[in-house]
Amino acid sequence: MSSTLEDAGKSTKFERVDVKAVNSKEERSLYQARIKIFPKRVAGTFRSLKWWVMIITLGIYYITPWIRWDRGPHAPDQAVLVDMANARFYFFFIEIWPQELIFVAGLLIMAGVGLFLITSSIGRAWCGYTCPQTVWVDLFLVVERWLEGDRNARIKLDKGPWNFDKFRKRILKHGIWLLIAMATGGAWIFYFADAPTLARDFFTFQAHPVAYTTVGILTATTYVFAGFMREQVCTYMCPWPRIQAAMLDEHSLVVTYNDWRGEPRSRHQKKNQPEDNPFGDCVDCNQCVAVCPMGIDIRDGQQLECITCALCIDACDGVMEKVGKPRGLISYSTLDTYNEAKQGNAQPTSWQSFIRPRTFLYFGVWGLIGLIILYGLLVRDRLDLNVLHDRNPLFVQLSDGSIRNGYTIKVLNMITQPRDFILRTEGLEGASMTMPGSNLGPSDQVAISVDANTLKKVKIFVKVNGENISGSSMEFRFVVEDVNKTESISTETVFRSAN
Amino acid sequence: MTQIEKDELSGTDTTGHVWDGIKELNSPLPRWWLWTFYITVIWAAGYCIAYPAIPLITDSTKGFLGYSSRAEVVEELKLADDAKKSFLEQIEKLPLAEIRKNSDLLEFAVAGGRSAYLVNCVQCHGSGAAGSKGYPNLNDDEWLWGGSLDDIFLTIRHGIRFEQDEDTRLSDMPAFGTDEILDKNQINDVAEYTLSLSNNETDGEAAKRGAPIYEENCVSCHAEGGVGNRELGAPPLNNAITLYGNSKEEIVETIANARNSVMPAWGQRLDLETIKKLTLYVHSLGGGEQETAALNAN
Numbered sequence: 163m164s165s166t167l168e169d170a171g172k173s174t175k176f177e178r179v180d181v182k183a184v185n186s187k188e189e190r191s192l193y194q195a196r197i198k199i200f201p202k203r204v205a206g207t208f209r210s211l212k213w214w215v216m217i218i219t220l221g222i223y224y225i226t227p228w229i230r231w232d233r234g235p236h237a238p239d240q241a242v243l244v245d246m247a248n249a250r251f252y253f254f255f256i257e258i259w260p261q262e263l264i265f266v267a268g269l270l271i272m273a274g275v276g277l278f279l280i281t282s283s284i285g286r287a288w289c290g291y292t293c294p295q296t297v298w299v300d301l302f303l304v305v306e307r308w309l310e311g312d313r314n315a316r317i318k319l320d321k322g323p324w325n326f327d328k329f330r331k332r333i334l335k336h337g338i339w340l341l342i343a344m345a346t347g348g349a350w351i352f353y354f355a356d357a358p359t360l361a362r363d364f365f366t367f368q369a370h371p372v373a374y375t376t377v378g379i380l381t382a383t384t385y386v387f388a389g390f391m392r393e394q395v396c397t398y399m400c401p402w403p404r405i406q407a408a409m410l411d412e413h414s415l416v417v418t419y420n421d422w423r424g425e426p427r428s429r430h431q432k433k434n435q436p437e438d439n440p441f442g443d444c445v446d447c448n449q450c451v452a453v454c455p456m457g458i459d460i461r462d463g464q465q466l467e468c469i470t471c472a473l474c475i476d477a478c479d480g481v482m483e484k485v486g487k488p489r490g491l492i493s494y495s496t497l498d499t500y501n502e503a504k505q506g507n508a509q510p511t512s513w514q515s516f517i518r519p520r521t522f523l524y525f526g527v528w529g530l531i532g533l534i535i536l537y538g539l540l541v542r543d544r545l546d547l548n549v550l551h552d553r554n555p556l557f558v559q560l561s562d563g564s565i566r567n568g569y570t571i572k573v574l575n576m577i578t579q580p581r582d583f584i585l586r587t588e589g590l591e592g593a594s595m596t597m598p599g600s601n602l603g604p605s606d607q608v609a610i611s612v613d614a615n616t617l618k619k620v621k622i623f624v625k626v627n628g629e630n631i632s633g634s635s636m637e638f639r640f641v642v643e644d645v646n647k648t649e650s651i652s653t654e655t656v657f658r659s660a661n
Numbered sequence: 662m663t664q665i666e667k668d669e670l671s672g673t674d675t676t677g678h679v680w681d682g683i684k685e686l687n688s689p690l691p692r693w694w695l696w697t698f699y700i701t702v703i704w705a706a707g708y709c710i711a712y713p714a715i716p717l718i719t720d721s722t723k724g725f726l727g728y729s730s731r732a733e734v735v736e737e738l739k740l741a742d743d744a745k746k747s748f749l750e751q752i753e754k755l756p757l758a759e760i761r762k763n764s765d766l767l768e769f770a771v772a773g774g775r776s777a778y779l780v781n782c783v784q785c786h787g788s789g790a791a792g793s794k795g796y797p798n799l800n801d802d803e804w805l806w807g808g809s810l811d812d813i814f815l816t817i818r819h820g821i822r823f824e825q826d827e828d829t830r831l832s833d834m835p836a837f838g839t840d841e842i843l844d845k846n847q848i849n850d851v852a853e854y855t856l857s858l859s860n861n862e863t864d865g866e867a868a869k870r871g872a873p874i875y876e877e878n879c880v881s882c883h884a885e886g887g888v889g890n891r892e893l894g895a896p897p898l899n900n901a902i903t904l905y906g907n908s909k910e911e912i913v914e915t916i917a918n919a920r921n922s923v924m925p926a927w928g929q930r931l932d933l934e935t936i937k938k939l940t941l942y943v944h945s946l947g948g949g950e951q952e953t954a955a956l957n958a959n
Contacts, residue, residue, distance in 0.1 A: 193671070193688070552853060554789030558800040561900035566800075566947060598945050623947050628901070 179452040187353035197398045202313040202452040222403025227352035236614030237578035268535040279524035281409040296578035300387035347380025412497040413515045419461045421506045450474035546574035549655045556658045563628035565659040575612035582645045590638035592630030696954045755811040803902045808950035814940040820926030837915025852912045856868025858887040858899040
């Protein structure tokens with residue numbers, strides 16, 4: 163590098179970094195092995211935002227299983243619990259039974275449409291801020307920087323010989339990474355069992371092998387994904403960047419290098435600029451490349467690899483301040499704003515760009531599903547009745563001329579208190595019921611007690627007098643009602659006979 | 662002749678193979694792939710040593726871990742047996758009525774009875790225990806020899822008209838026609854009479870003529886008014902259920918030739934616990950009678 167190229171950097175206080183954007187199109191051939199990236203530390207608005215997002219998301223992830231929620235003596239007191247063994251899902255005041263999984267499906271659809279909404283309005287914010295891959299890579303980088311120092315120190319250590327110091331630092335780094343990875347897998351299992359009990363069992367080696375296997379697998383994936391694979395996960399493994407390409411349009415916020423302002427970039431001082439082609443604001447310090455965790459150069463324009471973490475914005479703003487130029491050479495901007503600016507009509511992106519048919523549609527669908535779920539949750543029954551008519555035999559002729567049908571009845575008490583119910587038939591003349599195993603004689607109603615939060619299966623025989631038989635198949639209803647008359651539900655079924 | 666050269670564009674060696682002027686690059690396998698392959702090879706070698714793997718002429722190598730899938734099954738079966746043990750002991754020990762009072766024990770017994778039923782009884786009584794012509798329906802409330810737990814147990818254990826068992830349930834309806842006890846007209850009349858007991862007669866005059874014949878020949882077993890007698894396995898004739906059909910022709914045939922069907926004594930083939938379980942299963946089908954009810958009926 164000639165000294166004339168260096169003079170701009172010397173006279174001001176910013177550092178010019180010797181870095182290549184290893185994952186830019188020009189630098190990376192198809193069969194090339196991965197080149198390690200050593201992202202430089204940066205401070206600024208978006209970095210601070212990312213710290214907060216990291217604290218909040220990790221906080222939610224680690225703390226949630228430990229929140230208690232009193233549901234009385236008949237149900238677990240963990241606020242969020244996926245109880246696989248008993249096939250129940252608890253979320254604070256909501257309890258979901260397997261047949262209500264449609265609510266969970268609805269939530270997943272909302273999450274999907276929500277991603278569309280976010281992506282079409284503020285771009286790949288999910289990727290840049292909240293995706294677990296991003297968050298854990300950030301966390302691993304914190305450890306890496308703390309032990310090995312910032313970019314230059316890390317490069318030096320990486321290239322240096324294996325001496326005691328390097329060995330010590332590396333062992334420590336990988337040890338802490340593994341601990342974090344284990345804590346990640348460790349937190350995951352607490353969502354599936356009572357957290358305090360499982361924690362005690364886990365550390366005394368009495369937990370179920372599934373728990374150890376799960377922790378093992380998640381430890382391995384976290385350690386490998388966040389420690390070694392990093393940006394490759396986003397570029398090669400994740401389908402979302404590809405899908406997002408279809409979500410983004412000219413009104414979506416993306417991290418943009420405002421080349422109309424920056425180009426031609428120059429390392430010379432202003433006084434040296436040619437008169438016919440004045441320099442742009444970009445001083446070609448390469449800070450934006452040095453901080454990029456994806457190893458690209460944002461100045462090449464929008465590209466698949468960019469997760470819009472906005473760290474290059476922070477880096478560039480810092481330099482712009484030092485050289486006394488306005489911030490925002492690299493900024494969040496829509497393609498529309500950028501094109502306008504290129505025409506000479508520079509304006510910041512307004513919030514109005516978020517309001518357009520596309521986002522309306524996404525928001526509408528998202529909101530509608532949300533309302534349907536909410537409505538469904540508010541009106542859903544906490545009592546259910548399934549009736550299964552015996553098929554073999556379909557009916558039984560009794561000696562007094564009456565006909566008997568057998569039914570398997572399932573009463574689902576979906577609240578966390580035991581309840582007593584009365585079962586009766588409706589719309590079947592001359593019917594009486596018996597329950598095998600009970601010594602009660604035939605009667606027109608049967609009492610059934612169901613434990614809290616469980617299903618009870620009973621066998622019921624219904625007998626109809628011969629003179630009341632009016633066809634080979636008579637429709638009627640079973641009705642089950644809470645003894646306190648708070649809730650009742652009925653199910654249609656048939657009574658079969660020969661004639 | 663193969664000539665390995667360096668490809669200028671990619672900087673990779675060629676394999677020296679040329680097809681139609683196209684040269685093949687010697688691109689090595691991805692390293693992760695190769696290493697995974699090596700690891701599987703090592704794994705396979707280790708597996709062959711640790712587990713049964715190599716077939717020999719009459720046997721196979723055992724592997725130093727001593728693993729055997731058969732031993733594993735035996736172990737699992739033993740665990741399952743252990744789990745059932747307390748139930749089985751109780752079923753063996755307790756009287757039937759006591760078992761029936763314990764709902765857990767009853768559920769276990771009924772489930773076991775159902776399995777035994779599906780192996781031993783379905784051939785005649787049908788998979789739904791609904792029987793067929795000549796084979797009683799076990800779901801209904803009519804019992805030839807009684808529907809209490811003890812009666813059902815006795816029937817299953819010793820069978821009906823099963824000569825090899827001394828304690829078998831025994832009775833013999835005469836073949837009124839074949840043995841020439843009654844003539845054709847008398848059989849016709851008494852058939853009409855028995856039909857009239859369940860209000861199904863086709864000829865009232867004949868039924869009236871049949872009444873004295875019934876008094877003379879049938880009442881000793883089927884009792885006054887055709888209520889039947891379980892001591893003798895004589896079915897009631899005054900209700901809606903008939904074992905061999907309710908038509909005039911079928912009843913005439915029954916009276917003329919008699920029906921003395923046989924049920925094997927299962928006590929010779931099944932252990933008592935299984936018979937107890939079968940009893941509880943049959944009793945649970947819907948027609949099972951209480952002990953007191955059974956006494957009254959007799």
